[in-house]
Every structure is written in structure tokens, then in C-alpha cells.
Amino acid sequence: DIQMTQSPSSLSASVGDRVTITCRASQDISNSLAWFQQKPGKAPKSLIYAASSLQSGVPSKFSGSGSGTDFTLTISSLQPEDFATYYCQQYNSYPLTFGQGTRLEIK
């Protein structure tokens, strides 16, 4: 199975900040990488697919980049509703595998 390693595991930031979360795959996954946001007790919400394509309806403050093994999610101008847990997910090969999550907290 492909291992996905996210960093940091938690992050404190202020409203208005710009933050970056990284995700590293244990082998080349091309651009088969997705990011999603999850709030407590809620289903995941997809943000990015194909490493850098914005899911329909997702604001452009979210952006993704990378290919191969190294990927980033950037969130600009943080708002209160952005504080949540973020996961990366590879879908280059089965099984789908996920990072351990990054908990974004208000400073």
C-alpha cells in the first residue's frame, strides 16, 4: 500500500493568515492526489482533485500543487469556517490511502 505522510499534524493560525500543509507519498502517484476538509461530526468535503484542480463550488482561497511524491495544500486568508481537519488522499492505486490529517486550530 502507498503510505501518505502529512505535516504538520496540527497547526495554529490566526484569521487572515495563509497556511500550507504538505503531503508526501511513499512512491510516485503522478497527480492522483485529493485534499478534503472535515469538521467534527460531519462528512468529509472534497476541496481539490488531480493535485491542483478545484472541486466545483470550492472557493479559490484553496489551492493545491505538486506531482510525483510531494504535494501541498495552501489556504489563503483564513476565516473562522476554515478551522477544521484536512486530509490528503491518493487514488493512483488501490487501496485508497489517506494522510493522518492536519488539525488547523485558531491561535
Add this chain to the structure above:
Amino acid sequence: EVQLVESGGGLVQPGGSLRLSCAASGFTFNSGWIHWVRQAPGKGPVSVSRINSDGTSTSYADSVKGRFTISRDNAKNTLYLQMNSLRADDTAVYYCLKYTSGWTWGQGTLVTVSS
């Protein structure tokens, strides 16, 4: 709009069975793979199973192989997961997922295995 709606979760005793359903709409259901993923309390998501477009190919996580069976009814636009011999570590929210120009998740259904 692509939509997935899971149902069938609940409280079951160890060794019991449940059948989950995932009703799909807003896309051509009989195209491509569709997945079950689960998320235990406080943990990240984990793949459980997948099935191809016509149901002729399936895959399972080692932890559920031989106990869970995935199937689909393309006439009803519905995905299923038959879960037998349930154990406490099967307790999780179960989601169905579909890739159609990005990933769509259902709202999930909670399965609790406890005596």
C-alpha cells in the same frame, strides 16, 4: 449534482450482520468504480472495498476479507455492503465514495458493534 446517500447503519452485537446501502443520483451510476471507506472514532479514513462498473470485479481490505461483500444494483442506482461476523473494531462511520471530476462523499452511516 452528484449525490450519495448511505443508510442501514445501527447498533449490532458482535458476530451480527448489517447491510449498508448507498443510493446514488446525479451521474451515470453504471460507470466506473465506487468505493466504501470507513472512519473509526477519532481516526482517519480507511479503504474498505470497491466494485467496478458492472460488478464483475471487487477488492477488499484484508481486515474485512471473507466477512464483507460489496455489490451493486445498477437498475436501482444503489451500492451495497453486506457485513457479517461483525467485530468491535468494525465500529465506524461508513461512507461511499465516487470519482466523477473530483471525489464525492456521502454523508455516512454509523455502525456500532457492541454488546
